[in-house]
Amino acid sequence: MSTEAIAEPRRGRAIHFFRQNIGLVLVFVMLAAAVVLYCVVYWMQLQTLPGNFEITSTVNNTMPLVLVAMGQAIVVLARGLDLSVGGVMDLTNALAAVLLHDNLASMVGWSLVILLIGAGLGLINGLLVAVGRLQPILVTLATLAVYQGLAIRVLPQPGGAVPPSYTAALVDPNQPFALVYVVLLGLLWSAFRRSNLGVSIVAVGNDEQSARANGVAVIPTRILAFTLSGMLAAAAGLFLAATATAGDATTGNGYTLTSIVAVVLGGMSLFGGRGSAVGVIAGAFLTTMIVNVLFFSQIDPLYQSFYEGLFLVIAVVLSTMIGLLLRRRH
């Protein structure tokens, strides 16, 4: 390493940052492109630019994905994969619709309980993976079935009700107030990334053996990563209930896949130890913007998943290619 560093001419910090965070840079470029494209197709349809209403609904609709994708990102960072997040969202969404009543104590109390339940579901995943020494994909595929079953037991038919004041507090339908949560999550992430746990998770994701050799408690780290993912998925379930103002024990299902899509678009390596949740937040918004653009370019909605899949492949191939190019120039 050191000889290489000497042989190589010095580069600026900006280029160094660019090379280290190619995925992060790419997702913001793509997000900006998607926003511009969205404005263009919106203008062509309605001869005006998107206003407060469009921004608010975009932010509110993306909030559940932002939360669940952050949880997924933490697990992926520790070289895992959590397929059960959809089931956790189903269950917490159903619980919220059944339990929440229109007074402050009920809303705050039950929200906390539901977050704890989510953490508990994640803890089960974590224990099975870390202590049971099972593979994350298999464990979470199995617990996905269990959690989905429990969700349908709680709320057999879509229904229940979420108090309007709860909706107003989480996803104000009139103002893009939820952006505050996005910023807050970004700040929380940068604190988390520098905390002991954050560093341990990255270390375990990069190289488990070296992490262990350097005194990282691998098993508790794994368990905590899954627990956090469960808790964030529960928060996503609460936001989903607030947006829909009712519960449905199956709406969370799609989020297993879209959370992985957001993580990958966000420039994270599925092999662990690389990437940032800030990129993942951008990835979540990019996912929503792609759907928005498709909607306003009047593409048959039946083709929607075709384009989503295509964009996912293109994004991954692009970042791989650029990575290869940069390394070749090196």
Added chain:
Amino acid sequence: MAARGQRLAFLERIALTRDRRRVAYAFLAAVLLFVIGELVHPGFARFQSVTAVLTIASFVGLVAAGQTFVVLIGGIDLSVPWVLNGAAILLVTTSLGQDDRALYSLAVTLGMGAAVGVVNGVAIAFVGVPAVVMTLAMNGIMEGLTLGLSGGLTCGACASYAPPLVANAVHGSLLGIPAALYLWLVVIAVVSVVLSFTTFGRKTYAIGNNMRVSYLAGVNVRLVTVLLYMLSGIFAALAGILLVGFGGQASLGMGDPYLFQSIAAVVIGGVYMLGGRGHYLGTAAGAVTLVALVSVLLAMNMPDYGRNIIYGIVILLLLLLYGREEVES
């Protein structure tokens, strides 16, 4: 510890290596489920109901054959549901239920499965896209294409039935055993022989055990990877053809259960998910176990959600029983 060592040595001597033991467990589990079924619901283990369970299991088993191939090199194929569904719809729309178009549409459908698999394989082997991401995206692409091209299954040709040739081939039976089972038996034999006694099979296990070493040993890793994903696509398409022959018409979402079931069958069958170890015979037993489990729960009038829960718990228990990774020292 010594006793355990001795017991293991004994088992090794009678040729029950760990991998074969796992296959044996999967078969035992299947038999056990039929016994339990007979106890809770007399008549469950009758010849007709056993063959019915086995016929349903053959659909899972075929999809799981493709899944086994890619899992053996440490990959995974998440594009199975909509390749299967797309194949079912493609078969009825190209054949329009006519026998004289049946062969042509069979070729087109299997060719579609193969093409999708090749695209998956090329992206994974040559471009380096992770298998989870590539096949996940492919599932979306196939879903969008299937829905879009068939107008959400509203097209005129979409309501066609499977050609009688295909339907009869699936429903026909010889000596009281359905034709689909004969096909599955042939597939089990061929896949087992290919994996255990051909260079292609050996190369597959080699890549699964250590990709870099097999590359250095002269295995064309990329080519084998592409071929394996192609096989997975073909098997998913084949299952779609059989399903539409079995049910008569195609429907939307008919492939969805097969993702979970094919992976579960592979796991129950004792195939190591990181690749390099396992047999298709185990996967086949896993498919039977899985379908028998569902049938037992159905016979017990278990509601839908309860089935989901028990499904998940059984898989977790089986995983804890023998799916564990070795302790790293």
